[in-house]
Amino acid sequence: MAGAEGPAGRLSELEPVVSLVDVLEEDEELENEACAVLGGSDAEKCSYSQGSVKRQALYACSTCTPEGEEPAGICLACSYECHGSHKLFELYTKRNFRCDCGNSKFKNLECKLFPDKAKVNSGNKYNDNFFGLYCICKRPYPDPDDEVPDEMIQCVVCEDWFHGRHLGVIPPESGDFQEMVCQACMKHCSFLWAYAAQLAVTKISAEDDGLVLNVDGIGDQEVMKPENGDHQDNTLKEDAPQHGENTVKEIKAEQNNEPCTSSSSESDPQNMYGDLDVLFLTDEYDTVLAYENKGKVDQATERRDPLMDTLSSMNRVQQVELICEYNDLKTELKDYLKRFADEGTVVKREDIQQFFEEFQSKKRRRVDVMQYYCS
Numbered sequence: 001m002a003g004a005e006g007p008a009g010r011l012s013e014l015e016p017v018v019s020l021v022d023v024l025e026e027d028e029e030l031e032n033e034a035c036a037v038l039g040g041s042d043a044e045k046c047s048y049s050q051g052s053v054k055r056q057a058l059y060a061c062s063t064c065t066p067e068g069e070e071p072a073g074i075c076l077a078c079s080y081e082c083h084g085s086h087k088l089f090e091l092y093t094k095r096n097f098r099c100d101c102g103n104s105k106f107k108n109l110e111c112k113l114f115p116d117k118a119k120v121n122s123g124n125k126y127n128d129n130f131f132g133l134y135c136i137c138k139r140p141y142p143d144p145d146d147e148v149p150d151e152m153i154q155c156v157v158c159e160d161w162f163h164g165r166h167l168g169v170i171p172p173e174s175g176d177f178q179e180m181v182c183q184a185c186m187k188h189c190s191f192l193w194a195y196a197a198q199l200a201v202t203k204i205s206a207e208d209d210g211l212v213l214n215v216d217g218i219g220d221q222e223v224m225k226p227e228n229g230d231h232q233d234n235t236l237k238e239d240a241p242q243h244g245e246n247t248v249k250e251i252k253a254e255q256n257n258e259p260c261t262s263s264s265s266e267s268d269p270q271n272m273y274g275d276l277d278v279l280f281l282t283d284e285y286d287t288v289l290a291y292e293n294k295g296k297v298d299q300a301t302e303r304r305d306p307l308m309d310t311l312s313s314m315n316r317v318q319q320v321e322l323i324c325e326y327n328d329l330k331t332e333l334k335d336y337l338k339r340f341a342d343e344g345t346v347v348k349r350e351d352i353q354q355f356f357e358e359f360q361s362k363k364r365r366r367v368d369v370m371q372y373y374c375s
Contacts, residue, residue, distance in 0.1 A: 032296065035295055035296050036292035036293075036295050036296055037057055037092065037093065037292070037295065038057050038076060038295065039292075039294070039295025039296060039297075040055070040056070040057070040291050040292075040294045040295035041056045041057040041075065041076040041077075041295075042075075042076065042077055043076050043077055043080060044077055045077055045113065046075055046077050046078055046099055046101065046111060046113035046114035047075040047076075047077070047098075047099050048075070048098060048099040048101075048111075048114045048117055049114060051098060052096045052097060052098045052121075052123050052124075053075075053096070053097060053098065054095060054096065054285075054286065055093050055094070055095045055286065055288070055291045056075060056076070056093060056094070056097065057075070057076045057091075057092070057093055058073045058074065058075065058076075058091040058092075058093065058094045058097060059073065059074050059075075059076070059079040059083070059088045059089060059090055059091060060072065060073055060074070060088065060089040060091060060129070060130040060131070060132070061074060061079075061083045061086050061087070061088055061089075062086075062087045062088070062089060062131070062132060063083070063086035063087050064083070064086065064106050064107075064108075064109050065105055065106065065130075066131075067131045069105070070105045071105075071126035071127075071130035071131065072100035072101075072103070072105040072106065072126075072130065073091065073094065073097055073099070073100055073124065073126070073130060074099055074100060074101040075099040075101065077113055078099060078101035078102075078111060078112075078113060081112050081113055082101055082102070082109065082111055082112050082113065083101075089129070089130070089131070089132040091129055091130070092154065092161075092288075093288060093291060094125075094159055095159070095280060095286060096123065096124075096125075096280075097121075097124050097125075098121040098123065098124060099111075099114070099117075099121075100117075100121060100124070101113075101114075101117075102114075102115055102117055103117045103118065103119055103120060103121070104119040104120055105120070127158065127159070127160055128160070129159075129160060129161065134152065134160065134161040134162070135152070135160070135161060135162045135163050135166050136162065136166050137163065137166060141161065148165070150163045150164050150165055151163075151164050151171075152164075153167065153171060153180050154180065154288070155180055155181060155182040155185055156179040156180060156181060156281070156287070156288075157181055157182070157185035157188075157189065157278060157281075158182060158184065158185050160182065162180075162182055167180070167182065167183070168183055178287070178289060179287065179288075188276065189276050189278055191272060269282075270282075325363075329359065332355075332359060333355065336355050
């Protein structure tokens, strides 16, 4: 009909089409991300009894500790059990943190999972993230007033999150780097400049001295190259003009594989890392990547196939019947969807509903016939 090409018809052609495969792949990706972040943390028991947990998923409750109050962090289990209806900020993961839920920072709330807590956790470290503010711009994420699409990247040292455009460097477009160190932490831990010649990303301008880099010190990492293809062997000379003679000596000693003798404390790497409170940089299991991998492995071990669980609770006859029904459903659904693929048409909600109605109708007819012959 001529009316089929009217405004409604043209509008339907402009609507985005999402395949079932796309939906399943997106769902699987979201599930994997959740496993990576939450899989290494206990969702049922408060982590307080474990002391300062090496790394765990954390949240901040703006309902109980709003801006202007003392910052506090709560574990995954307490976010569910004690703050389920509250407004929470997801902090991703933090290292060496002990759950604050119900302590003196919470005026009118007692932890339901572990009420016997000390008044404060003196070993905890806090920043603006606990009030939902991030980066040097101290803005929320997502930011309703920010129209620039930009990825947030976490500093491995201070664990704050930064907009890519506020790092003072250009992050690799592929995202092919393991960890980032922000400008402030590079200044605080000047020995990190010894790694910069091999691992640093090119800066935006000479005024900025922040770097995106790997702190693992892995020798086979690719050296970032400028547009002309030459190696950035002079990164330190151009990018670290304000770190003094000691830093230059440390860099040269590192490049020559010789111990640094610029000071008594810096002659022992452990003392130097300890004095700066960054011993975690030497622990390969402290990284977010190691935590995420552990979470994925733990979840994969615990995750069970619901079909196999159902089968295991049935007798032999019921198992055979269920498997036959499953195979029939799979075969008929595949043939049904193939028609749409061959015709190049979109599968709609009503099409799926119609399929299952017809499938159930066929099943009832088969059951009725079996009862007729059995009687």
